[in-house]
Amino acid sequence: MKLRFILSETFQGLRRNLTMTFAVIITVAVSLTLFGAGLLVRAQVDSMKDYWYDRVEVSIFLCGASSSVPACSLGAVTPEVRGQIEQELNALRPLVQEIYYESKEEAYQRFLEQFKDSPVTQNVTPDALPESFRVKLSDPTKYEVIAAAFEGRPGVEQVQDQRQLLDRFFRLLNGLQVIALSVAVAMLVVTALLVVNTIRVAAHARRREVGIMRLVGASNFMIRMPFLLEAAVSAAIGGLIAVAAIVAAKVFLIDEVLAPSYQFTAFVSWDQIIVILPIIFFTGIVIAMIAAGLTLRRYLKV
Amino acid sequence: MITFERVTKRYDKRNRPALQDISLDIQPGEFVFLVGASGSGKSTFLRLILREERATTGRVIVSGRDVGRLSRWKVPQLRRGMGAVFQDFRLLQSKTVYQNVAFTLQVLGRKNAQIERAVPEVLDLVGLADKMQRYPHQLSGGEQQRVAIARAFVNRPPLLLADEPTGNLDPATSVGIMKLLDRINRVGTTVLMATHDAAIVDQMRKRVVELDAGQMIRDEARGVYGQDHQP
Ligand SMILES: Nc1ncnc2c1ncn2[C@@H]1O[C@H](COP(=O)(O)OP(=O)(O)OP(=O)(O)O)[C@@H](O)[C@H]1O
Numbered sequence: 001m002k003l004r005f006i007l008s009e010t011f012q013g014l015r016r017n018l019t020m021t022f023a024v025i026i027t028v029a030v031s032l033t034l035f036g037a038g039l040l041v042r043a044q045v046d047s048m049k050d051y052w053y054d055r056v057e058v059s060i061f062l063c064g065a066s067s068s069v070p071a072c073s074l075g076a077v078t079p080e081v082r083g084q085i086e087q088e089l090n091a092l093r094p095l096v097q098e099i100y101y102e103s104k105e106e107a108y109q110r111f112l113e114q115f116k117d118s119p120v121t122q123n124v125t126p127d128a129l130p131e132s133f134r135v136k137l138s139d140p141t142k143y144e145v146i147a148a149a150f151e152g153r154p155g156v157e158q159v160q161d162q163r164q165l166l167d168r169f170f171r172l173l174n175g176l177q178v179i180a181l182s183v184a185v186a187m188l189v190v191t192a193l194l195v196v197n198t199i200r201v202a203a204h205a206r207r208r209e210v211g212i213m214r215l216v217g218a219s220n221f222m223i224r225m226p227f228l229l230e231a232a233v234s235a236a237i238g239g240l241i242a243v244a245a246i247v248a249a250k251v252f253l254i255d256e257v258l259a260p261s262y263q264f265t266a267f268v269s270w271d272q273i274i275v276i277l278p279i280i281f282f283t284g285i286v287i288a289m290i291a292a293g294l295t296l297r298r299y300l301k302v
Numbered sequence: 303m304i305t306f307e308r309v310t311k312r313y314d315k316r317n318r319p320a321l322q323d324i325s326l327d328i329q330p331g332e333f334v335f336l337v338g339a340s341g342s343g344k345s346t347f348l349r350l351i352l353r354e355e356r357a358t359t360g361r362v363i364v365s366g367r368d369v370g371r372l373s374r375w376k377v378p379q380l381r382r383g384m385g386a387v388f389q390d391f392r393l394l395q396s397k398t399v400y401q402n403v404a405f406t407l408q409v410l411g412r413k414n415a416q417i418e419r420a421v422p423e424v425l426d427l428v429g430l431a432d433k434m435q436r437y438p439h440q441l442s443g444g445e446q447q448r449v450a451i452a453r454a455f456v457n458r459p460p461l462l463l464a465d466e467p468t469g470n471l472d473p474a475t476s477v478g479i480m481k482l483l484d485r486i487n488r489v490g491t492t493v494l495m496a497t498h499d500a501a502i503v504d505q506m507r508k509r510v511v512e513l514d515a516g517q518m519i520r521d522e523a524r525g526v527y528g529q530d531h532q533p
């Protein structure tokens with residue numbers, strides 16, 4: 001009986017305040033969608049990091065005949081120097097996990113494979129490509145150790161960390177994420193303010209009822225619950241819209257458009273999305289309830 | 303039922319207190335008129351009992367509870383033990399007579415079955431059994447006040463407070479309302495009524511407490527409205 005009464009009051013309130021209800025629903029939906037998008041970008045960065053950090057290597061390019069850096073002043077690397085470098089790499093285990101030597105011929109084959117549709121391959125001979133050590137580190141963040149040991153060492157033309165190339169890209173994505181989250185936070189503040197205003201208007205519209213409820217001894221719970229539920233219901237509807245938007249982004253944007261065109265990388269998975277959805281859904285409800293609760297404390301004193 | 307112990311109420315520091323050093327006792331089952339000129343503090347007196355205001359000094363005790371010191375979440379409990387009626391009826395215009403009265407019980411979380419039994423019963427008591435489905439604007443002033451009384455009484459509180467309940471009604475209608483309040487008093491309900499209406503007070507011959515500029519100047523067992531009326 002109590003529950004039925006509270007629910008019927010709640011829905012009367014929602015109906016009476018239809019325009020405000022819609023405004024709350026829309027701002028909640030928009031802000032939560034942005035919030036979800038921010039989380040999605042982060043999840044995407046995470047899954048790309050997982051995917052790529054497993055695959056990135058440090059490349060130590062050895063001097064070729066035409067290299068011009070000072071460390072190559074003695075000309076192309078000799079087999080002895082190459083052997084020494086390999087020994088020095090071995091000395092750095094266990095940081096150095098795997099060492100793979102790529103000869104000019106292998107580099108050439110890989111080059112042909114990578115650019116097989118491009119005319120550029122016709123002008124390149126195996127000799128133009130450097131031989132190298134491909135080194136996989138047990139902790140890819142410790143690139144500096146390798147750089148310090150081999151940068152400028154005679155016979156080494158260049159040490160290149162693929163991870164640094166990736167990080168530049170990730171920083172870009174992180175920037176996008178920060179923007180999306182900042183806008184989302186601003187929108188959530190707007191949402192909270194809108195809820196505050198909606199509750200104020202609703203409390204004013206129902207002041208006679210509320211006055212009578214107080215007079216006959218209705219509990220605070222009974223008086224406030226319909227208002228709180230109004231806020232919660234609007235927030236929940238907005239939250240569902242945001243959830244639908246995120247799911248749609250996964251199905252129609254990521255799975256159907258992005259993933260088929262960029263097969264070389266991983267995309268955010270359903271596992272990660274499943275974590276994001278309840279977060280955005282409940283964030284909206286919690287914010288709306290808090291805003292409503294604080295407003296009610298001010299405007300509906302006993 | 304109600305005890306005032308040296309109660310003073312000041313709304314603000316500059317003006318004289320709305321009530322000054324009031325002490326009195328009201329026994330269960332009594333019918334008490336609170337009379338006095340406009341601004342003498344009658345409504346303030348009732349508001350202190352309802353805990354809509356708190357005494358500045360002194361204690362207001364209702365059914366053994368010190369009303370001023372009641373914690374906020376116990377106030378609803380206090381108010382369930384009293385009904386209140388006002389000059390302006392305070393009905394909900396969008397609800398029917400039946401719904402207005404049922405609202406009290408719904409708000410207190412009563413069961414449907416109980417509501418369906420209690421509402422027609424109390425509407426019968428106030429003589430509106432045949433107008434349950436009307437809206438307030440389809441009723442006369444006297445009938446609206448009966449609805450308000452039904453709403454205040456449907457929960458059968460031991461105490462009924464009335465602040466000028468006949469203030470908006472003509473004399474004949476007022477008599478009807480007074481008969482109803484008397485009937486409610488006869489079943490054991492304590493009734494405390496603030497009024498300007500000399501004719502009613504003189505006719506009823508109940509206890510009269512008179513306030514003047516916040517001070518209690520008279521407390522008479524079977525009194526009349528003004529001193530000069532006295533035989
Ligand atoms: N909320 C308030 N704030 C400040 N002063 C108030 C307030 N309510 C009442 N007063 C003052 O307290 C005094 C008593 O007011 P109260 O309403 O109790 O009088 P009353 O006897 O009910 O008058 P009436 O017969 O006109 O209803 C008046 O001087 C009034 O101006």
Ligand SMILES: [Mg+2]
Pocket residue numbers: 344345346465
């Ligand atoms: Mg008054």
